[in-house]
Amino acid sequence: xxxxxxxxxxxxxxxxxxxxxxxxxxxxxxxxxxxxxxxxxxxxxxxxxxxxxxxxxxxxxxxxxxxxxxxxxxxxxxxxxxxxxxxxxxxxxxxxxxxxxxxxxxxxxxxxxxxxxxxxxxxxxxxxxxxxxxxxxxxxxxxxxxxxxxxxxxxxxxxxxxxxxxxxxxxxxxxxxxxxxxxxxxxxxxxxxxxxxxxxxxxxxxxxxxxxxxxxxxxxx
Numbered sequence: 001x002x003x004x005x006x007x008x009x010x011x012x013x014x015x016x017x018x019x020x021x022x023x024x025x026x027x028x029x030x031x032x033x034x035x036x037x038x039x040x041x042x043x044x045x046x047x048x049x050x051x052x053x054x055x056x057x058x059x060x061x062x063x064x065x066x067x068x069x070x071x072x073x074x075x076x077x078x079x080x081x082x083x084x085x086x087x088x089x090x091x092x093x094x095x096x097x098x099x100x101x102x103x104x105x106x107x108x109x110x111x112x113x114x115x116x117x118x119x120x121x122x123x124x125x126x127x128x129x130x131x132x133x134x135x136x137x138x139x140x141x142x143x144x145x146x147x148x149x150x151x152x153x154x155x156x157x158x159x160x161x162x163x164x165x166x167x168x169x170x171x172x173x174x175x176x177x178x179x180x181x182x183x184x185x186x187x188x189x190x191x192x193x194x195x196x197x198x199x200x201x202x203x204x205x206x207x208x209x210x211x212x213x214x215x216x217x218x219x220x221x
Contacts, residue, residue: 013076013124078117078128084136090127092157096189100130101140101150108166111173112149118177123190153189161187 078100081087091097100116102109113130120128133140133148143152153161161183168183169175184190 013121075124075127076121078113078120078130080130080132082131082135084131084139087129087131087136087139090129091154094127095156096126097154098126098128098184098189099152099154100128101133101136101143101145101148101152102130103133103148106148108173109149112151115175115177115180116151119181119184119190122181123184126190153184153187155187155189160189 081090087099091099098116100109100112102113116128116130131139133145139145147164149163149165151161151163152159163169163180163183166172166175169179181190
């Protein structure tokens, strides 16, 4: 895909995100309406409109439909799920997923939420979710989660990265979204090309003890 196509596709993705839930209420037969609205956004910029007309329309249309399909299935946002069943379904059926285990009212959990939200629209191919630990007691025990915030990344249902507290992010509340993005990229969870899984990585329901000695932002014991 050339740079011009990428630029226009990114703009279209931003439009999808800004529309929010209204997109989800439309039928698949109305895809062309979304495209027409996007073209209207370009009318005020003749250079952008000319570039758009010169593109390979079939490729762009295909990419737009893919972006809409991802958005309609929860990609592009950080969604709070209410049950452990949802966590299991998403992590085992979605190729790339990031799960934030949080507790309401914890300042550092709020900070992590904010940083994750800033990455969701940039990485539409990855599903970002959060779950209140009070609603996920089974997973908290099985995954040996003892410190919050805890972000666990999965590829094909297997854990590839665990961020406990802010230890890998400079141990500071002021860590940047770029720092978080770098950690996720290293694991492969926000890269198009599948990263190598860590040898011996357990599936989400593997009962192996993964407790680690980390800073005790929050102790479940």
